[in-house]
Amino acid sequence: MSMPTPRRTPLRFPAGFGWGASTSAYQIEGATKEDGRGESVWDTFSRTPGRTRNGDTGDVAADHYHRYREDLDLMRDLGLRSYRFSIAWPRIQPDGTGAPNQRGLDFYRRLLDGLHERGITPMATLFHWDLPQALQDAGGWESRDTAYRFAEYAETLFRALGDRVPTWLTINEPKTVVQNGYLSGHHAPGRQDREAAYLVAHHLQLAHGLAVRALRATGPGRIGPALNLHPCYPADDSPEAAAAARLYDGYENRLYLDSALTGRYPQDVLADLGPESRMVRGIADGDLEVISAPIDILAVQYYTPIYVTAQGGTARRRPVSQAEWQQIYPEGLYDILTRVTRDYGPVPIMVTENGLPAADTLGSDDTVDDAARVAFLRDHLTAAHRALTDGVPLESFHVWSLLDNFEWDEGYDQRWGLVYVDYPTQRRIPKRSAHWYRTVIADNGL
Ligand code: FCB
Numbered sequence: 001m002s003m004p005t006p007r008r009t010p011l012r013f014p015a016g017f018g019w020g021a022s023t024s025a026y027q028i029e030g031a032t033k034e035d036g037r038g039e040s041v042w043d044t045f046s047r048t049p050g051r052t053r054n055g056d057t058g059d060v061a062a063d064h065y066h067r068y069r070e071d072l073d074l075m076r077d078l079g080l081r082s083y084r085f086s087i088a089w090p091r092i093q094p095d096g097t098g099a100p101n102q103r104g105l106d107f108y109r110r111l112l113d114g115l116h117e118r119g120i121t122p123m124a125t126l127f128h129w130d131l132p133q134a135l136q137d138a139g140g141w142e143s144r145d146t147a148y149r150f151a152e153y154a155e156t157l158f159r160a161l162g163d164r165v166p167t168w169l170t171i172n173e174p175k176t177v178v179q180n181g182y183l184s185g186h187h188a189p190g191r192q193d194r195e196a197a198y199l200v201a202h203h204l205q206l207a208h209g210l211a212v213r214a215l216r217a218t219g220p221g222r223i224g225p226a227l228n229l230h231p232c233y234p235a236d237d238s239p240e241a242a243a244a245a246r247l248y249d250g251y252e253n254r255l256y257l258d259s260a261l262t263g264r265y266p267q268d269v270l271a272d273l274g275p276e277s278r279m280v281r282g283i284a285d286g287d288l289e290v291i292s293a294p295i296d297i298l299a300v301q302y303y304t305p306i307y308v309t310a311q312g313g314t315a316r317r318r319p320v321s322q323a324e325w326q327q328i329y330p331e332g333l334y335d336i337l338t339r340v341t342r343d344y345g346p347v348p349i350m351v352t353e354n355g356l357p358a359a360d361t362l363g364s365d366d367t368v369d370d371a372a373r374v375a376f377l378r379d380h381l382t383a384a385h386r387a388l389t390d391g392v393p394l395e396s397f398h399v400w401s402l403l404d405n406f407e408w409d410e411g412y413d414q415r416w417g418l419v420y421v422d423y424p425t426q427r428r429i430p431k432r433s434a435h436w437y438r439t440v441i442a443d444n445g446l
Contacts, residue, residue, distance in 0.1 A: 011385045012445040018121065018396025019441040020082030021075070021418060022353050024128035024172065026058045027405040029088065031065035035103035038094025040130035041140070042408075045188035056411025062403045063426045068111055074419055074428060075402065076118040079441040083120050084352050084398050085111070086128035086172065089153055096132030096149055105160050112164040123352070123398075124165045125226060126154050126211060128172040129181075129188065136189055141177065141200040141207075144282070151210035158218040169226040169299050169352065170211045174204035174256055176228060186409045198279035202287070205259050209290035222296035226352050227256050231335045232306045235317065240310035247272060248308045253336075261344045263292035297395070298340065301353035302380075305332040322357045322414055330379035337387040337394065348393045354380050355400035357407065357414035360431060368420045368431035377433065381446055399437065403428070 026042045046057035064071055075083055089096065091104030108124075115122045127150065135146055154170070171177075180187035182197035191197075208225050215223045232249040234241035250269040258266050265288070273279055304326045307315045318327035337349060356376040360368050377399060388394050404417035412423060418434040421427075440446055 018082040020398035021402035022084040022398040024086040025088035028062040028064040030061040038090035039133040041188040053411035072114040084123040086125035096135035125169040147207035150207040154211040170208040212293040224295040224297040226299035228301040235307040235315040244312040245308040299352040330383040334383040353400040373433040
């Protein structure tokens, strides 16, 4: 006798859960020379031969600057409740300082109005890596002054757009700027200087805290940092691997979490850097008070775990995606969310990035069958739901990304979007994952 297949219990998310998608300015906008926009470090970097795959740049990208209305309609058709985007600093202050460029502000005002008209709640990131080149020329994030310039820029935005933006994120993934921009150098500004890297980390944290203070001084709205957190697991059972994983975790996670949420840098990391390091010497009295200015929300971005060997190196333990740095491990999302709540208290959490790259292709029937992305997102949402059930105050989940886009040094080969972009025509084609996500949103669950 055959038994009926038991119905899987559906996973329902809390009422009002913020189903969303994320993008960033340089990755989608294009129009790098329009309406008074200045140069950014990513313009310089991507135009330097040998820096990006195929020499790709963000000059056109997904042409979102011209096609944002169509993109807004796509978001509405998906049923998105929340849209996270970033504001290009060089559109607002072409040289990184001084009076704002009205045409730059107007673009974001139109975008924000379009979101509100469609019932989509905006979430604006102040800085997603496109530092004005003029500030880089003056020392970039190695210069403490850049943190103060950032606070002024932030204040300009709070005053100009604060009535339309309920939630602000300060700095996108400070760790990536530190590690990719200043340690490995495969991101702008392309440096390889460990001493500079951690001074940059401190100045990015300082900039974050100054922006939080600036919002409190200018108006309402919620604000927090956007941190990419990587759970660090020992690669084997040895005590050496456990100790190495602990220190690794300090550099990956606690450097940013502890400073922003507890007002202290982790002692093990400071000791490892040493008292004579540029970072440690660069911490002025009162800085940690600024950095730990109370936040309203913590934006968590999760892509991969890290397995740390006894020697302090890393190892592969899970299947890898098209991005060679990404090991696919949905439980890592559960681990990192529950850990943040356990270690730092009940600060409201939003997942602001999670996703999978693939070499998606457009079928002859005009469809894109990205089954692997559907499976990836389903498994990660299941892990997020379990974290919610276990008490994590998770408010929203944003897929990276709404659209295929310029994936930094990887150029356009890695496609991360729910929506396929046919770059020669700029046509948008929702992938299978987009159709699937629309159903998830409509059902408020899986
Ligand atoms: C994150 C970045 C985002 C995108 C994804 C794949 O680190 O914040 O811009 O590149 O990775």
